Amino acid sequence: MPENESTTAQTGLENLLHETRSFPPSPEFAAQANAKPELYEEARADRLAFWARQANDLVTWRTPFTETLDWSQAPVARWFADGTLNAAYNAVDRHVEAGLGDRVAIHFEGEPGDTRTVTYAELQRDVARAANALAALGVETGDRVVIYLPMIVEAVVAMLACARIGAPHSVVFGGFSADALRSRIADAEAKVVITADGGYRRGAPSALKPAVDEALAPKEGAEPTTVEHVLVVRRTGQDTAWTESRDVWWHDALESADTTHTPVWVEAEHPLFILYTSGTTGKPKGILHTTGGYLTQAAYTHRNVFDLKAETDVYWCTADIGWVTGHSYVVYGPLLNGATQVIYEGTPDSPHQGRWWEIVEKYKVSILYTAPTAIRACMKWGEEIPAKFDLSSLRVLGSVGEPINPEAWMWYRRVIGGDRTPIVDTWWQTETGAIMISPLPGVTAAKPGSAQVPLPGIVADVVDDEAHAVPNGGGGYLVLSEPWPSMLRGIWGDLQRFTDTYWSRFPGIYFAGDGAKKDEDGDIWLLGRVDDVMNVSGHRLSTTEIESALVSHEIVAEAAVVGASDDLTGQAVVAFVILRGEHADRAADADGAAAVQTELRNHVAKEIGPIAKPKRILVVPELPKTRSGKIMRRLLRDVAENRTVGDATTLADSSVMELISAGLQKPS
Ligand code: WT7
DSSP, X not given: OOTXXXXXXXXXXXXXXXXXXXXXOXXXXXXXXXXXXXXXXXXXXXXXXXXXXXXXXXXXXXXXXXXXXXXXXXXXOEESTTOEEOHHIIIIIHHXXXXXXXXXXXXXXXXXXXXXXXXXXXXXXXXXXXXXXXXXXXXXXXXXXXXXXXXXXXXXXXXXXXXXXXXXXXXXXXXXOHHHHHHXXXXXXXXXXXXXXXXXXXXXXXXXXXXXXXXXXXXXXXXXXXXXEEEXXXXXXXXXXXXXXXXXXXXXXXXXXXXXXXXXXXXXXXXXXXXXXXXXXXXXXXXEEESHXXXXXXXXXXXXXXXXXXXXOEEEEOOOTTSHHHIIIIIIHHHHTTOEEEEEOSOTTSSSTTXXXXXXXXXXXXXXXXXXXXXXXXXXXXXXXXXXXXXXXXXEEEEESSOOOHHHHHHIIIXXXXXXXXXXXXXXXXXXXXXXBOOOTTTSOBOTTOOBSBOTTOOEEEEOTTSOBOOTTOEEEEEEOSOOTTOOOEETTOHXXXXXXXXXXXXXXXEEEEEEEEOTTOOEEEEEESSSEEEETTEEEEHHHHHHHHHTSTTXXXXXXXXXXXXXXXXXXXXXXXXXXXXXXXXXXXXXXXXHHHHHHHHHHHHXXXXXXXXXXXXXXXXXXXXXXXXXXXXXXXXXXXXOOOOOTTBSSTTHHHHHHHHOOOOO
């Protein structure tokens, strides 16, 4: 196993691989399921013909495509390249044209309890208005628009309005700081930013616009940004600073805009969006997705993995649109399939810990897609809370973002799913655009804790260091050996980094960055990242990025960050810092150490965002390094997880670990 192998999911691995519980689909579920076992056979017989059929069945093309895949410029794929289409037309207009305008697209539930119901016909009008408003602000096909919004209906409208005019959107999660926002705006050279005065969070308005103002303010030593206008949604009504020539209220712009708009038909490979995600270096990667292949796989997976029946289901994915899950399974997948869905603005425990289950009861949610960390939080709050609500409408449960431990899986099925619902544990990444590995409800006998099998049309395997497939029972690296429609087309502005990051570890095949095992049945178990990427509450964070943030503080000389296993969040950020000489004694006593910890945590929140705040910061005199100067994070993880420190013989100075352990305060 490589030096950086994540140990999180390995704990208890031997138990996992002996998992014998199996939950085959009920005959009733299987009989009505969208996905049948034949789907695997069809895809195996002719993979490209299979994808061409999905593209034709699930997407409406303005000009039909004649070529399914062009892999001649690998690793940049071209899918359905001579077809033309529009993503917003597919998500909205075609349903209205088919007479479904009165179907509810979105049941919106604000955190304070305000609600809004949006039909497909209303969505069409709003998206058309917003597209006209963007055009009036000078946004043209190909221009980039940054979206920095809370989870409100306007976020969906904004994304679709961009798609309608062929302007790639770059959604930045509302929890990222002004600095993080600025670097994303600069990298994408955005023309317009769409934001809100604020959103509701834990019972109070939380401002967003000030971060945009700060991100766009002139900064010493930095080029001015390319942003010409800021479109501001009024959500909370809080006082908002205004730059007259630049800022425009969303409601003013939409009010005066026409309610019809002709979609811009784009080529299948036209960029649909950029979404920044953390990698192993300090600089986030702008993952680029294009239109035709992405929409095909988003719709296909949403229909088959969740068994969506658009006429009767009420679907709810709890992800924020700031993450890829929100792109593929709040916006594009469900809307392409004409689904009725719930969007909830706030946190699961506001104003009480039963809020989610209250929402399930209220809207009769039938399909719920969430993250293991949320399930573990609910387990901690106690099963008497969900027990107070009627959850009998639920018929499919999904999980995403990190490995789900079998205990949480069993709880999810029993307490939330009434011992009745299939659970789909879906493995995928920002880069893959859509679900890749997952059981199919109605087909697969589910195993708690395993994502199990590549979907029909996907070729995945677990390989060893030499790229050889491991036998059943073996472990190694997860790879994707054939191109897939929703695969990333590159990293914005950095094709070389795209090749280096994903295609050079095993030439010609995609390296996902995850460790994995195959059990005796050949089912795949994901084991966490094998690179310097952490997974905290299903969110990807880079150790290097947080280290850079820490050393940018004047009192820090050196920093090393590790992801330590955490019962609730999967991994937690633990930082080891060496203070600069003149500040070294600041952490000498407990009060001093606590003050340093607070100051540095706030600094990381300012540099990246509150999600990146280390849970613990330990001030140490030295860091364990190899003779070539590489920090041995494995040893620090041992310390962070309160384990006996492992083999330290390759350290340049083998006494360092004793020094660190001896000097540490009790964990705070
Ligand atoms: C990384 C991708 C895909 C949307 C959410 C995260 C981990 C994701 C699972 C799963 C085990 C999982 C992997 C992957 N991951 N889903 N079902 N089982 N691990 O997207 O931020 O791009 O992170 O999340 O480590 O590489 P992301």
